[in-house]
Amino acid sequence: MSIYDEMLALAEEAKSAAQIVANLSSGIKNQLLIRMADALEAQQSTLQQANAKDLVAARERGMATAMVDRLTLTAERIKAMADGLREVAGLPDPVGEVTSMWLRPNGIQVGRQRIPLGVIGIIYESRPNVTADAAGLCLKSGNAVILRGGSEAIHSNSAIGEILQQVLAAMDLPKGALQVVTTSDRDAVTELLKLEDQIDLIIPRGGEGLIRFVSENSRIPVIKHYKGVCHTYVDRDADLKMAEEICLNAKVQRPGVCNAMETLLVHKDAAAEFLPQISKAMKKSGVELRGCSAARMIVPEMAAATEQDWAEEYLELILAVRVVDDLDDACAHIRRYGSLHTEVIITNDYNASQRFLKEVNSSVVMVNASSRFSDGNQLGLGAEIGISTTKLHSFGPMGLEDLTTRKFIVLGSGQIRS
């Protein structure tokens, strides 16, 4: 069987299973996720044996220690995967919700009702926990899921997939509802991306290279999660103590994630007071600052920022700093260099806050709060499948609702069109 035929058969099985998953009650879906959680914990040693094979191969290939760490399935991480599934089981079921309904003059009632998307393909790298996390979110929202992880985690992902499929079988549910693509053939992804009649959505999770490859080769709609070049703008009328706390939190609390601050913009009238204050605080936390010339006039020990710094997602303890003339200038900088992820204004000026909220069209726009809140859990969506930086379908953190679409339902009593 060619790799195309193999992927087609797998996708057809998913499509047929999707019909069944779409109509499961919330109770059954929750029970499924809880039993999956229990099975992962019960079969911890099986998982760790499979994981050991990946770890041996990784070390033989000389994988960096940080990467090996991400790949490792410790007992704690297995418990975290299981707890993640239990948490999703506890979230409200989006499927079936009628979000609005209205009456037309001719007497027909028209409503919009949430339904699953159908079949979702997740293409990801490294961390094996994505296998269980993504599966839980897709199943809870009534979708079938096809999971394709990186080759470096193939034994771990296969083992997780097998355990989850055993639970499906024990509950008389089709295994097509959750499939892990285990072939080592590198063309598997390319072939999957052609199956627009079977797969409804592709979500790539990983580095920019993976996301570009998927979006350039897919005939299936893709929701992309590119980088987060998040800005914090300290306005003229900011509370500078609050500004310091928020900036520190946004940069330092967890620098390696996409909602960490990468660029600080400071109003020119606040710069003389705020820049020395924040420089001192950042220095204490080990943050390297790279500033524009105006910033360096005030804090000369700052390194000089280059044009490239403004577009950089450092993901480490480095911060670009720019003095701006006013709010317009700040917004223009964000439009030019931002990645549509998350932007923050610190201000006590009502009008400035309103203008920033209106004029900045990134996926998350905040007043007086840390960009680190830009996360599905923190914003109250429950679990999160990712953060979309493209505007179609979903923009920003995506929860269960974002894995559904809406159909129109029409209740008539014999109406015809004249």
Place this chain on the structure above:
Amino acid sequence: MSIYDEMLALAEEAKSAAQIVANLSSGIKNQLLIRMADALEAQQSTLQQANAKDLVAARERGMATAMVDRLTLTAERIKAMADGLREVAGLPDPVGEVTSMWLRPNGIQVGRQRIPLGVIGIIYESRPNVTADAAGLCLKSGNAVILRGGSEAIHSNSAIGEILQQVLAAMDLPKGALQVVTTSDRDAVTELLKLEDQIDLIIPRGGEGLIRFVSENSRIPVIKHYKGVCHTYVDRDADLKMAEEICLNAKVQRPGVCNAMETLLVHKDAAAEFLPQISKAMKKSGVELRGCSAARMIVPEMAAATEQDWAEEYLELILAVRVVDDLDDACAHIRRYGSLHTEVIITNDYNASQRFLKEVNSSVVMVNASSRFSDGNQLGLGAEIGISTTKLHSFGPMGLEDLTTRKFIVLGSGQIRS
């Protein structure tokens, strides 16, 4: 300048204009549309002179009469375009609406607010009225628009574009807000489809060939509007008089459109009574029936349907007829052959209506009403930009709201993440 550079410059102009259009008040946008409507009517003779060039070229190329008719800009059609713009001006503005807002335990308020998509590309064939209709919907929803019509309408579309741009200029708005691609270079579309950093959404409007070409070549998200193979299922417990009226309306009232019925499914217990009745009525309206063998046992003069008939979008007075065992069988047929557009059940059985509504996941699912209501205007969305048969972003008839996305807004008072 290469065609790529030309399209890039045009798209950059659109992107920069989109910033301005996004922040226009509803009042200014409505005034813009009303003045555009007035200008089209005032310059009727200019439009008809340009249109005459297209008509001469069409006749020289031997274009079919029906196509020439679609291409013709009569005085009535120019008035209809203008009235269309006035109607859109009268619709509620979706931009800025906060669809929901909630409080998190830490005191931040989180809301979701509608914003424009940015730059929308419309790629269409034939009818020049699309130029004004699509422009009105895109501008009212705060987007910049790039319009690329068919080469057969190039003079008409250019003339409409020039008139609309004059109104933009008169109101001191950037002409990048609305641009008609007038180059005859066939690569213009291919190059536009690569500009994912400038264009946010592509909507192809036209035949299946155009839609396939666009979706296979685009790096930009595409909302597709494929064919409508719409089913009406007459249940065992249907009111057969109502069923007859609805079926006739769905097939005959306007057979050439995507929401016309193409396949009739009849429960086996209703077939003996209903098939002779509907055959007679359809025959009187000039409809050719093509039936399965069970249907032809009851109405022998029916032609035999082939496998191909079940998937056919006839768009003319032909109807495929199949006798099904029960509701499950009807749903299975729809899943296998349907196009996810619109499906109808005629029944007086409460449980059957609920099961059909739940189990059929086409974009519009109706009980006891004609499929001809599957249209943005009829369902109450105001004007319509198309009917999406793909599930991502929008599914079914698309109105102004579907040309927006939602950002998260967060109102804090100094919160940081712990």
